[in-house]
Amino acid sequence: MTAGTATRRGGADGDLRDRMLRLPRSPIFYGIVVALSAAIAGEWLGVSPPAAYGICSACHGRDLADWILDHTEATKLFVSPAGASWPLLTVVGVVIGSLAASTRNREFRAIDLGGNLRQFALGAGVMCAALFVGGCPTRLIIRTGYGDLSGLTALGGVATGVVLATLTTRRVARR
Amino acid sequence: MTVSLVSLAVGCIAGYLGQRSRMCTIGGLRDFVLVRDTGLLKGVAAMLITAWVAFGAIRLISGSSVGHGLIAAGTTPSGWTAVAALLAGGLLLGFITTLSGACPLRQHVLAGQGRIGAWSFLAGFYLAAVVYTSWISPHIASWVL
Numbered sequence: 242m243t244a245g246t247a248t249r250r251g252g253a254d255g256d257l258r259d260r261m262l263r264l265p266r267s268p269i270f271y272g273i274v275v276a277l278s279a280a281i282a283g284e285w286l287g288v289s290p291p292a293a294y295g296i297c298s299a300c301h302g303r304d305l306a307d308w309i310l311d312h313t314e315a316t317k318l319f320v321s322p323a324g325a326s327w328p329l330l331t332v333v334g335v336v337i338g339s340l341a342a343s344t345r346n347r348e349f350r351a352i353d354l355g356g357n358l359r360q361f362a363l364g365a366g367v368m369c370a371a372l373f374v375g376g377c378p379t380r381l382i383i384r385t386g387y388g389d390l391s392g393l394t395a396l397g398g399v400a401t402g403v404v405l406a407t408l409t410t411r412r413v414a415r416r
Numbered sequence: 417m418t419v420s421l422v423s424l425a426v427g428c429i430a431g432y433l434g435q436r437s438r439m440c441t442i443g444g445l446r447d448f449v450l451v452r453d454t455g456l457l458k459g460v461a462a463m464l465i466t467a468w469v470a471f472g473a474i475r476l477i478s479g480s481s482v483g484h485g486l487i488a489a490g491t492t493p494s495g496w497t498a499v500a501a502l503l504a505g506g507l508l509l510g511f512i513t514t515l516s517g518a519c520p521l522r523q524h525v526l527a528g529q530g531r532i533g534a535w536s537f538l539a540g541f542y543l544a545a546v547v548y549t550s551w552i553s554p555h556i557a558s559w560v561l
Contacts, residue, residue, distance in 0.1 A: 265436040268444075268459025274433055276463045278426050280470035284478070286422045292488065293471070296426055298520040303545040310546060318549045327420040332524055334427020335434065339528025342435035350530050357536035363516035364523070364540030369548050370509035374502055374560065377520040378441040378513065381506075382460065386467025388488040391560065394499055398506020403442050405507070406514035407449045 279383050288329070290322050293387035297380035299371035301331040374398070431525055440522040442513050494561060501559040 264270050279295025282288045288295055304324035310316050323329065343349040371377045374395040376384060381399060384392030433439070437459070444457035472486070493499045513519055516537060518526060523541070526534035 265433055268437045268439045268456050269462040271430075271433045271437040271439040272459040272461070272463030273466045275430050276466035277470050278429055280467060280474060282422050282426050284471070284474045287419050288423055288426075292491075293467075296430060296521075298524055299541075299545075301423065302520075302542060303549060306542045306545045307549055316550075318546065319553070323419060324423075327417055330420050330424040331427035331430075334424040334429075335431035335521065335524040336528040337424075338428035338431025338433075339435040339525040340431075341428075342432045343529035346436075348435075348529055351532060352530060353532040355533075357533055360516060360533045360536040361540035363512055364537035365544035365547075366512040366540075367509065367516060367520060367537075368541045368544035369552060370505055370512060371520065372545070372548050372553065373556065374505040374509060378509070379463075379519065379521050382441060382464050383467045384491075386464055387471045388468075388486045389491040390487060391491050391493050391498075391502055394493060394502040395506040395509075398503040399442070399510035399513075400445055401503075402507040402510020402512075403445045403514050404449055404510075406511045407446050410514070411450065 275379070276383060276386065280386075283383075288323050293380070293384045293389060293392075294321070294323055295383060296331060297376050297383075298332055298335070299368055299377040300375075300380065301329045303368075303372060304329045305332060430521065431528060434521065434525040435529055441519045442510065443518065443522070446514060498560055505560065 275296060279293075281295070283293055283295035294300070300321065301324070304320050305328050307316075307318035307320045308324060308328045311318055311320065340349065374381070375391065376395075378396075378399055381392050381396045385396050438456075439459050440456060441460055441463075444454075444460045447453040447455070448457050468486075493502060516523070518534075520541065523534045523537045527538055
């Protein structure tokens with residue numbers, strides 16, 4: 242917290258205001274807001290069935306890609322019932338929201354770190370694995386909160402995989 | 417119509433907050449293993465607990481029930497084969513995601529703030545979505561049911 246630490250202007254009001262302004266920077270706030278909006282969108286605003294479908298980058302991306310192909314090329318690819326008539330635009334929204342946040346705070350910059358072919362292959366692998374277990378890590382968390390035992394099992398696998406990959410990467414980097 | 421608008425709004429909220437907080441669902445565990453930093457892990461815990469409370473509250477308000485208490489009906493893996501398939505799939509997902517550097521939602525956020533590698537990731541991501549539903553899913557999707 243060095244770059245974004247706000248200067249204290251003294252007084253209870255200024256302190257509270259600073260704290261409110263810094264709230265979007267907190268991961269805990271992100272977790273609460275995303276889980277709440279996913280639950281409300283999934284249960285009351287029609288983003289279902291399947292259950293606990295409020296937010297997911299893999300499933301909603303699959304639905305959008307397949308919906309576009311189904312409507313332009315007349316293919317019959319699988320689209321979940323929630324996104325069959327009108328497309329689910331979550332993934333577009335995430336990119337737009339992040340673009341808005343980064344331009345507003347002057348953080349938007351085109352950076353090329355290289356390794357694009359590797360990222361392409363990894364992206365393909367991530368999508369296949371995510372669709373196999375039924376959701377990206379974010380949706381696995383939401384599903385576990387919903388009471389889904391399959392989601393909990395897959396989440397346990399994901400946690401093990403993350404730890405294994407981190408330890409492997411560290412070992413390779415140290416050698 | 418509503419579905420499109422609702423999902424777009426949810427996505428915008430998640431994207432905005434995700435850019436500000438640098439939140440990543442796999443980053444929490446990775447940072448904890450590497451440098452014992454629990455900042456992002458707290459975000460994951462908050463998301464899990466909030467989802468649990470929110471779904472419980474919604475069930476109380478609407479008076480519905482989905483199964484035996486907190487466990488939703490029809491979500492239990494049918495056998496040990498399904499459990500093994502879910503664990504193996506999750507393991508693969510966690511492993512590849514960590515190698516790529518960020519969870520899929522975070523890659524969308526990075527793409528929005530101008531990371532070229534994230535756009536390459538997304539290209540492979542959506543190509544694989546079509547390939548998976550067309551050719552791979554009919555053979556292996558029933559393993560996890």
